[in-house]
Amino acid sequence: xxxxxxxxxxxxxxxxxxxxxxxxxxxxxxxxxxxxxxxxxxxxxxxxxxxxxxxxxxxxxxxxxxxxxxxxxxxxxxxxxxxxxxxxxxxxxxxxxxxxxxxxxxxxxxxxxxxxxxxxxxxxxxxxxxxxxxxxxxxxxxxxxxxxxxxxxxxxxxxxxxxxxxxxxxxxxxxxxxxxxxxxxxxxxxxxxxxxxxxxxxxxxxxxxxxxxxxxxxxxxxxxxxxxxxxxxxxxxxxxxxxxxxxxxxxxxxxxxxxxxxxxxxxxxxxxxxxxxxxxxxxxx
Numbered sequence: 116x117x118x119x120x121x122x123x124x125x126x127x128x129x130x131x132x133x134x135x136x137x138x139x140x141x142x143x144x145x146x147x148x149x150x151x152x153x154x155x156x157x158x159x160x161x162x163x164x165x166x167x168x169x170x171x172x173x174x175x176x177x178x179x180x181x182x183x184x185x186x187x188x189x190x191x192x193x194x195x196x197x198x199x200x201x202x203x204x205x206x207x208x209x210x211x212x213x214x215x216x217x218x219x220x221x222x223x224x225x226x227x228x229x230x231x232x233x234x235x236x237x238x239x240x241x242x243x244x245x246x247x248x249x250x251x252x253x254x255x256x257x258x259x260x261x262x263x264x265x266x267x268x269x270x271x272x273x274x275x276x277x278x279x280x281x282x283x284x285x286x287x288x289x290x291x292x293x294x295x296x297x298x299x300x301x302x303x304x305x306x307x308x309x310x311x312x313x314x315x316x317x318x319x320x321x322x323x324x325x326x327x328x329x330x331x332x333x334x335x336x337x338x339x340x341x342x343x344x345x346x347x348x349x350x351x352x353x354x355x356x357x358x359x360x361x362x363x364x365x366x367x368x369x370x371x372x373x374x375x376x377x378x379x380x381x382x383x384x385x386x387x388x389x390x391x392x393x394x395x396x397x398x399x400x
Contacts, residue, residue, distance in 0.1 A: 123183075123213075130211040131181040137198040138164050138179075146199070167197035188214050227254045231367060231375065240390065241379050242360070248372035249316055250276040250304055257400065261393035262350060262358065262378070263289070272323060277304055281328035291349035291357070301334050302341035309340075348378065355393055359383040 139158030143150050146159065146167060154160075165175040170190060177184050186194070191212055195205040209216040225247040235243055235256040242262045244255035252266050252274050260266070263286070272278050279286040280297050290296055311317050324331040345363035352358055360378040367373040380386040 124181075126211055126213060127181040127183065130208075131179050133207065133211060134164075134179050134194070134198070137200065137204065141199065146197070164194070164197055168193040170194075186212055186214075188217065192217065225251075225253055225373070227373070228367070228370065231370075231373075234375075238377070239394070240387075241377050242390075243375060243377045245367070246276060246364075246374045246376060248307075248311060249314075249320060250307070252276060253373070257397060258390065258394060259378075261390065261397055262352065262360075272320060275320060277301070277320065277324060277331075281324050281331045289350050289352065291351055296348065297330060298334055298339070299341060299344070301331065302339040303343055305335075305338070306340040306342065343374070347381070349384075352389070352393070354396075355389040357384045358386040358389055360386065 138161070141159050143159065143163065146163075148159075148163060148167075161176050161179060162172040165172040168175070168190070170193065174184060178186065188209070191209055191214060192205075195208055198204075200208060206216040227245050231245060232254055235245070235254055238256055239258065242256065242259040244259050244266070245253045247253045255266050266274055273283070277300070280290070280293075280300055281287075287293055308317055308321075321335070325335060326332075343364045345361070348360050348362050350358045350360065359381045361381055362376060362378045365375045365377065367375055380390045
């Protein structure tokens with residue numbers, strides 16, 4: 116038996132059941148329709164959903180029957196709106212239809228959840244910070260201050276990771292393998308920035324980096340992209356000397372534009388002991 120055919124059949128049946136369940140929880144009043152004649156079953160009728168979504172009634176019926184019809188992304192968005200799906204339900208609808216889920220484009224202030232702030236504070240022996248949609252550093256812990264400096268002294272674009280890598284000379288000097296890390300970081304930033312094409316804050320940052328960094332100006336037009344990666348970063352700390360960290364980037368649930376970046380000190384170059392001394396030098400918590 117063809118595994119792909121079995122999966123397609125299962126997905127269509129699940130999609131049909133999901134659509135029925137979402138349709139049956141709505142009422143004509145909730146979507147602005149007249150109640151009409153007495154209904155034998157709960158929720159909206161199929162033809163009402165089709166009307167609201169702007170699709171054919173027969174075609175929508177086939178969809179709920181699990182037939183092999185393949186709705187486009189535009190039709191799925193129309194169905195999601197007609198059925199009043201929340202973001203999680205909309206994503207589920209697209210996945211059941213074997214379509215990539217649309218990215219939610221957010222704007223406005225970025226608020227780091229309290230649970231993440233508490234997590235940062237509890238990570239005493241690991242420098243860590245939270246990156247926002249534009250790679251601005253939104254929150255950090257004491258260990259990050261000990262290794263990378265006090266981010267609270269930076270404002271605006273200066274607290275942006277790409278700005279620090281390409282424009283901030285002091286930060287650049289700390290990164291031992293800058294020639295390897297910088298182009299990789301740029302490629303990951305470009306992959307993230309495509310979801311915010313045309314955003315004026317992104318455009319302004321890119322223009323600033325282009326104007327002030329010859330490397331950024333040369334590499335940005337290459338259109339290199341790369342998925343977020345972990346690895347090892349070597350730091351030349353002005354007081355502690357060479358330190359080595361293993362770092363990783365973690366997605367934050369319910370905050371698709373935020374990442375938690377964590378640096379774990381390794382035994383190399385006595386990095387764990389050096390970090391401990393740096394933290395003690397900061398004074399009591």
